Amino acid sequence: MHDERVVHFATLSDFLKSLEDKSSKEFWPDILVYAAKPHMTSRILPDYKNICTSQTTFLTVAAGKGLSHYQELLGEGPALVRAMPNTPSAIGKGVSLLISSVTSPLAQEKKKQVTSLMDSVGSSYWCASEDEFDRATTLSGCGPAYVFAIVEALEEAARSLGLSQEMAQNLTYETFQGALSYLASNNRTAADLREEVTSPGGVTQAALSILQGTEGLNSLFCNALQKAYQRALDFREPSS
Numbered sequence: 273m274h275d276e277r278v279v280h281f282a283t284l285s286d287f288l289k290s291l292e293d294k295s296s297k298e299f300w301p302d303i304l305v306y307a308a309k310p311h312m313t314s315r316i317l318p319d320y321k322n323i324c325t326s327q328t329t330f331l332t333v334a335a336g337k338g339l340s341h342y343q344e345l346l347g348e349g350p351a352l353v354r355a356m357p358n359t360p361s362a363i364g365k366g367v368s369l370l371i372s373s374v375t376s377p378l379a380q381e382k383k384k385q386v387t388s389l390m391d392s393v394g395s396s397y398w399c400a401s402e403d404e405f406d407r408a409t410t411l412s413g414c415g416p417a418y419v420f421a422i423v424e425a426l427e428e429a430a431r432s433l434g435l436s437q438e439m440a441q442n443l444t445y446e447t448f449q450g451a452l453s454y455l456a457s458n459n460r461t462a463a464d465l466r467e468e469v470t471s472p473g474g475v476t477q478a479a480l481s482i483l484q485g486t487e488g489l490n491s492l493f494c495n496a497l498q499k500a501y502q503r504a505l506d507f508r509e510p511s512s
């Protein structure tokens with residue numbers, strides 16, 4: 273993609289109108305990014321069909337709709353890719369999952385273009401199947417919400433123990449940031465680093481006996497991810 277091909281249109285209909293002029297074919301996109309709400313796809317996609325050729329890669333970030341949904345509405349023309357970025361993409365630290373049709377695999381050149389586009393907002397991972405994409409979405413797609421929920425819970429617990437709001441917030445943020453940077457800075461696992469800070473019979477172990485007990489984090493996250501995956505399957509129903 274070249275900079276001179278980056279053109280802004282006020283509305284989709286302006287864009288479509290401009291394409292009616294054959295001379296503007298040079299502006300036909302290599303990659304068409306679809307980022308409208310999932311419930312709009314049936315209404316909007318027929319418009320896109322007119323500007324999708326066999327050269328186009330149609331990249332959708334809309335959650336929930338499976339590749340077959342786009343194939344039905346767009347036909348055999350474009351190469352289809354689903355992407356599931358997460359919100360830290362807004363600051364270049366996102367994780368994006370990618371999947372293309374298993375039955376008509378993406379050409380290497382197109383795959384490189386899509387990877388490079390999504391890597392511009394963080395890192396990206398190609399999934400082997402749409403089912404893997406849905407399962408992985410429960411981790412990286414929804415994951416920022418889990419992290420924010422844990423931060424909220426820790427802040428609240430610290431306040432209930434008598435810390436001020438400011439102290440609870442600062443200590444929570446900085447402890448998270450420090451611990452994750454520490455984890456990323458060496459080759460040891462999270463379990464190694466947890467054990468390092470947990471003296472037998474000590475204060476940390478007292479807290480972990482709750483967090484890692486039978487109804488603790490492991491079981492909570494297993495249930496949470498299962499529930500999210502089931503929800504993803506509901507959205508994949510043919511009527512969706």
Ligand SMILES: NC(=O)c1ccc[n+]([C@@H]2O[C@H](COP(=O)([O-])OP(=O)(O)OC[C@H]3O[C@@H](n4cnc5c(N)ncnc54)[C@H](OP(=O)(O)O)[C@@H]3O)[C@@H](O)[C@H]2O)c1
Nearest residue numbers: 284307308309310312316333334335336356357358359413
């Ligand atoms: N936010 C996330 O963390 C996240 C993560 C993964 C996937 N997604 C998916 O990303 C998509 C966008 O999410 P969002 O949070 O950015 O939603 P959003 O802020 O509501 O953005 C929706 C976009 O769709 C545009 N749009 C509406 N009607 C259109 C039409 N007829 N033709 C073309 N474009 C139209 C809107 O344009 P106007 O502003 O001009 O109305 C707007 O830019 C959704 O499908 C969502 O499922 C979001």
